[in-house]
Amino acid sequence: MTKTTTFPTESKRRPLIREKPAPIAYRINDAADAIGVGRTKLYELIAAGKIPAKKRDGLTFIRAVDLDAYISGGEDVGPLSSMQDLDR
Template identity: 50%
Template sequence: MKPEPLAYRVPDACAALGIGRTLLYRLIAEGKIEARAIAGRTIIPAASVNAFLAALPNAPITKSAT
C-alpha cells in the first residue's frame, strides 16, 4: 500500500481538491492554504489541505426530484 503524501505538488494539490491552479494560488494568497518552497518548487503540505477541507462548511444534501 502506498503511503499518504506529506506534501503535494501544485498539480497534485489541485487534483486532490478538485480545483484549478488559479483558485489554489488565490487560497494560498488569502492564507487559507499553506505553501512551501523547496528546490524552486512550490509544495502544499498535506496537513494544510486536510485542515482546509475540515474547515469548510458541510454541503446541504437535497433530495432528488426523481
C-alpha cells in the same frame, strides 16, 4: 507410469502488492486535484493565506495536513514557519 509434479516457477507467482503510503506534501497540480480545484484557484487560496505553502528549490509544496484542515473547514494547522525544511 509415475506422475510428475511440477511446481510454479518464480515468474508465475503473484507479485506482492504493496499500498503506496499517503503523501506528506503535494506539489501544486496534485494538491489542486486532491481538493478538487484548479491551479489558479489554489494559487488564490495560497495568496489569501488560507492554505500555507512552502517553496523549496523552485518547487512549491503544500502539506497534506494543511489541505485536510482547509477542506474540513478547520483552523489553519500552522504558519509556514512550522514547515520543516525539506533539504534536511
